[in-house]
Amino acid sequence: MRIALRIACFGLILIAAGLIRVPFAEAQDACVDCHKASKEERLSRPALKIKDDYHLARGLGCQNCHGGDQAAVGNKAQSHSSAKGFLGKPNRRAIPESCGKCHSDPVYMRKFNPSIRTDQVKEYYTSLHGKKLREGDLKVAVCTSCHDVHAIRASKDQAAWTYPVKVAETCARCHGDAEYMKGYKIPTDQLEKYKQSIHYEMLTKKGELASPTCSGCHGSHGAAPPGIDSVANVCSHCHAATAELFDRSAHKAAFAELGMPACVTCHSNHDVVKPSDAMLTGGEDTACATCHEANSAPLKKAAELRTMIEGLSSQIDQATAILTKAEHAGMEIGHPRFELIAAKDSLIKARAETHLLKVEKIKAITDPGFIVAQKSLTSGQDLLTELQFRRKGLAVSMLVIGAVLIGLFLKIREVDRRRGPR
Ligand code: HEC
Ligand code: HEC
Ligand code: HEC
Ligand code: HEC
Ligand code: HEC
Ligand code: HEC
Ligand code: HEC
Ligand code: HEC
Ligand code: HEC
Incomplete structure (x- = not known):
């Protein structure tokens, strides 16, 4: 009796640790089974990708996002029945709300992870992406543009689109594509320039995770990283000692008066290079020339x-x-x-x-x-x-x-x- 109990406990521990796969758990998921078998790529892809999805690892499946009945094996009408809450495919404008159903609910989310943030959707609508989506611009980034869909990974996963060294490529899928961004009046050279920067070098070659990628300066969800009033002031967030010196200098008032951003005026934003002593000379090709004449x-x-x-x-x-x-x-x-x-x-x-x-x-x-x-x-x-x-x-x-x-x-x-x- 005792031994049987022990074996049962041991088995449960192995299952919990993911060492034993329980065959019927997967086989009974009507959604995965039927969709995997579909010849239409659009329908089979989600079922094939889902093995890499963090939601699946946390015990959530197709029905948690799409509704429906995953127990109705081989029966599409019942699986997809509105009586079982089937929602279908969310349209692009509704995606933030669809993710927010859980991610904006602290009571629900804290059952899984007591320290997870639940402000992504709220923050998202403060960004230009979110504002423009509300206005009906469907080309801006929504949750799935940065996180993928059906293979959503935790940011600490090295294969995640949001893993620090992957973020720049994720943003550049749109921002580096001149054709996609044609209708907008902004440059498409951010990645190209960022790759020349000391920040890129420190992050990708030296593994310095404190060095910013795109989201380190622009924020992941909001208009700027939390605690920053505008992206133009973001440098001070990390370079606090330097910023404090600048604030006590004659330049502080001068730059403010001319409406020029503090650090970016001299160092630029995307292609911040390692500064040199020569920058102090203030030749034609330096930022100093904007305000100081030679020999002044x-x-x-x-x-x-x-x-x-x-x-x-x-x-x-x-x-x-x-x-x-x-x-x-x-x-x-x-x-x-x-x-x-x-x-x-x-x-x-x-x-x-x-x-x-x-x-x-x-x-x-x-x-x-x-x-x-x-x-x-x-x-x-x-x-x-x-x-x-x-x-x-x-x-x-x-x-x-x-x-x-x-x-x-x-x-x-x-x-x-x-x-x-x-
Ligand atoms: C027996 C097969 C079958 C089962 C079971 C099944 N589906 Fe489907 N599903 C389909 C087919 C076929 C389509 C294509 C559209 C249609 O015919 O309704 C589809 C379409 C979808 C779509 C896209 C709808 C759209 O608007 O494009 C979603 C989302 C979806 N299924 C989710 C689910 C979920 C979640 C489950 C489980 C609760 C599930 N399916 C179970 C066969 C199935
Ligand atoms: C974390 C939430 C989430 C989970 C889990 C999830 N989906 Fe989806 N699914 C979405 C979203 C969001 C979209 C819309 C994506 C878009 O428009 O880019 C979508 C789209 C779809 C589509 C339409 C694809 C197309 O290109 O038209 C199908 C079919 C689908 N899902 C089936 C499934 C199946 C089957 C599962 C389980 C294996 C599943 N989904 C699990 C969120 C989810
Ligand atoms: C422009 C790209 C982008 C968009 C759009 C985006 N995210 Fe994120 N998200 C990220 C990045 C990058 C990280 C990881 C860095 C971090 O933790 O801030 C992240 C982290 C997360 C996390 C992990 C916890 C956290 O907040 O750090 C969750 C959950 C999340 N996002 C959900 C969402 C949801 C829900 C939406 C849609 C409302 C969304 N994201 C839209 C880029 C994006
Ligand atoms: C049914 C509820 C539910 C829905 C809907 C949902 N999620 Fe999640 N999501 C969770 C839970 C629970 C976790 C696990 C949290 C944890 O353990 O840290 C999670 C984790 C995540 C993570 C990993 C966070 C990390 O630690 O880096 C990301 C990213 C994420 N979700 C994005 C999305 C996106 C994007 C959508 C919409 C397409 C979405 N989720 C829809 C419940 C949901
Ligand atoms: C799905 C495509 C897409 C993805 C992915 C994407 N964006 Fe965007 N982004 C846009 C579009 C479209 C605009 C609107 C441009 C405009 O109206 O000027 C925009 C606007 C912006 C703006 C405001 C630009 C301005 O006009 O001042 C910033 C900053 C920005 N995105 C940063 C990012 C960052 C950082 C990431 C990655 C973490 C990212 N974006 C991912 C499509 C995308
Ligand atoms: C070191 C900080 C920093 C990093 C890293 C960074 N940006 Fe920026 N970015 C800025 C600042 C500052 C501005 C100017 C904002 C302003 O004037 O309001 C800006 C402007 C932009 C704009 C508006 C158009 C333009 O080019 O002026 C877009 C789009 C943008 N960044 C996207 C990105 C993308 C994509 C990445 C990653 C490849 C990235 N940024 C990396 C600080 C940064
Ligand atoms: C998320 C934090 C973060 C942000 C935001 C940030 N930096 Fe950095 N920066 C770093 C780190 C980390 C390094 C590499 C370590 C070091 O040298 O301090 C670095 C390096 C530098 C260097 C080279 C220093 C040297 O000694 O060679 C300069 C110059 C610089 N940053 C300027 C800027 C400017 C200008 C901005 C705003 C447009 C900015 N940084 C935004 C974290 C940041
Ligand atoms: C008037 C132009 C100018 C402005 C404005 C400016 N810098 Fe600099 N910065 C320089 C020059 C010149 C050097 C190189 C000094 C040397 O190496 O002799 C430098 C060096 C640096 C360095 C590397 C040396 C160090 O401090 O560790 C960092 C980091 C830096 N700046 C960050 C910033 C930040 C953050 C701001 C905004 C608060 C800022 N800078 C504003 C001109 C400027
Ligand atoms: C946005 C305009 C602007 C830029 C760009 C600028 N300065 Fe200045 N600078 C001023 C103003 C205005 C003053 C204060 C008034 C004065 O002394 O002329 C000043 C003061 C100074 C002073 C102190 C003078 C004193 O007597 O205390 C030095 C040194 C200086 N700047 C060097 C530089 C260098 C080097 C650069 C480039 C790396 C630079 N400045 C870029 C506007 C600027």
Whole structure:
């Protein structure tokens, strides 16, 4: 009796863990069976795709979205009967509400996942996609445009259309298709440009999931990510320290007055590249030229900032080069290399601090950094001098040893000769 109970419990655990498939559970789904057998691709595709759908994994099937009776095997009239709540195929405009039947119901959703958000539909209608759908534009994205249908996967699934590194392609299926977007007055180069950006590189090549894809800046559902008043201000959401420096600078008021967005004016939006010190010079091809003439007082000040930063940067490069040389020669460089980290930190800080536009502030950071780098450079030079000294010493001692050996050899020969032939 006990053993039977144990076996039953074990069996239940295996079923729960998905290790045993219960054959009749699938076989009895009238919707899947009949649709799988259909020769019409439109009808069979949903039944073939559904094995990859997260809803199925959570115990939900065709009837949970479409209504109807999944127990009426082989009987379409009954399966599709309106008495059993059959809804048919939702038309495109009704899709958000159709998903929202569950996803906007916190009581229902929390039975599955206590922490899942239930504001997707509400948020969706704040986006241009949602607003235009309400106006009857059927080309905008609806839930199934970004999540697929019948193979809806959780966002953490690497094959999901919404998995971070997949999102850009998902959006670009429409936004990168000039033919599809022909009727709209917006560019179709966002993906192309995004692929040139530091954000794309960090996300796709370095696996840095904090680096944004399209939805990191535009939000997944709403008009912007939660907590952001407009996409133009989204950079500050992640680059808070830099934004705080900008806010205290002379540029804050100047940009606001001209109605120019803070970060995007200088860095652009989709193709944000790794900035360089040269950007500070403010030539024809930089954003500075929009507001500052060549040789104007602000650009002279900017050139001063650049000189200080480049001075520190080149000092660090020299110290690094000499320490590397010493290391390759087998010298112990742990301590000076450790010290150099402080100088590198100063450089990073100084580059961020350029957003404040204050010469004295940058000087207060680069000067101590320069001294540290100078010290590392000297240590490296000392190590190389010591190395040369050691090499000279080695040469001298080799000479002495050689001389002694020759002397010994001659002495032995002399002794041998004196003894004469035996
Ligand atoms: C015995 C076969 C059969 C069964 C069982 C069956 N269907 Fe269908 N279904 C069809 C056929 C055939 C069509 C094509 C349209 C039609 O003839 O009504 C269809 C069409 C559909 C459509 C598309 C309707 C449209 O407007 O284009 C949906 C959605 C659908 N079925 C869902 C279901 C669901 C959910 C179940 C289970 C509750 C189910 N079907 C059970 C055969 C079946
Ligand atoms: C998570 C909700 C959901 C589940 C589960 C689901 N469907 Fe659908 N189904 C939809 C939506 C939404 C559409 C409309 C898609 C569109 O217009 O792009 C649709 C469309 C369809 C269509 C019409 C396809 C066409 O191209 O005209 C059929 C047939 C269908 N579903 C059958 C099924 C069957 C059979 C199952 C179970 C194997 C199923 N669906 C499970 C949401 C669902
Ligand atoms: C423009 C593309 C897009 C549209 C349209 C869209 N989603 Fe999403 N959705 C995403 C992305 C990207 C994620 C994953 C990133 C995230 O968690 O924010 C996501 C995440 C989700 C999640 C996981 C939980 C969460 O909120 O993070 C659910 C549930 C969801 N979407 C449902 C919906 C529903 C329902 C609709 C229709 C009202 C919809 N989505 C419309 C792109 C979209
Ligand atoms: C019958 C109720 C129901 C309907 C209708 C429904 N869903 Fe779901 N959905 C769920 C449940 C329950 C989960 C599982 C939640 C969990 O366990 O985290 C889920 C999960 C999801 C997830 C995965 C969330 C994640 O963790 O990333 C996405 C995406 C999603 N649904 C999108 C949709 C879309 C799009 C539609 C409309 C085509 C839709 N759902 C219709 C109930 C439903
Ligand atoms: C099914 C096609 C489709 C998909 C997929 C799609 N969009 Fe859209 N999107 C549109 C259309 C159509 C418009 C309306 C353009 C207009 O009216 O200017 C639009 C508008 C927008 C706008 C507003 C543009 C403006 O005029 O200011 C943004 C931003 C946007 N989409 C971002 C995204 C992002 C991010 C994704 C992916 C997460 C995405 N879209 C996925 C079709 C799509
Ligand atoms: C680093 C943040 C960021 C990323 C990543 C990003 N965008 Fe944008 N995007 C913006 C900003 C900022 C604007 C300008 C919005 C404004 O002026 O109101 C914009 C504008 C747009 C527009 C309006 C038309 C245009 O080009 O000006 C569309 C459509 C759009 N983005 C789609 C996308 C798509 C698709 C992706 C992914 C391939 C993407 N964006 C990635 C920040 C971003
Ligand atoms: C979702 C968070 C997020 C958003 C939004 C975002 N970034 Fe980034 N950004 C990152 C991450 C993460 C990195 C890579 C790590 C780093 O260098 O800080 C990065 C890197 C950068 C870099 C290169 C930094 C360097 O040291 O080389 C610049 C410049 C930049 N972002 C500017 C912007 C601008 C401009 C915007 C708005 C249009 C923006 N970012 C929006 C997260 C974000
Ligand atoms: C939207 C217009 C605009 C852009 C673009 C712009 N500036 Fe300015 N900048 C101003 C205004 C206005 C002031 C404050 C008034 C003044 O000193 O001329 C200012 C002040 C400065 C100052 C501080 C001057 C002081 O005396 O404190 C520096 C340095 C500076 N800008 C450098 C730059 C650099 C470098 C760029 C490009 C990377 C740039 N600016 C881009 C408008 C702009
Ligand atoms: C007036 C033009 C200008 C504006 C406005 C501007 N930046 Fe920069 N940014 C620069 C320049 C120039 C550099 C390169 C400094 C260097 O390397 O010497 C830079 C460097 C950066 C870096 C890399 C260095 C660091 O701080 O880690 C980030 C990140 C960055 N900017 C983000 C932002 C953000 C976020 C905003 C908006 C709050 C913004 N920038 C506004 C010109 C600008």
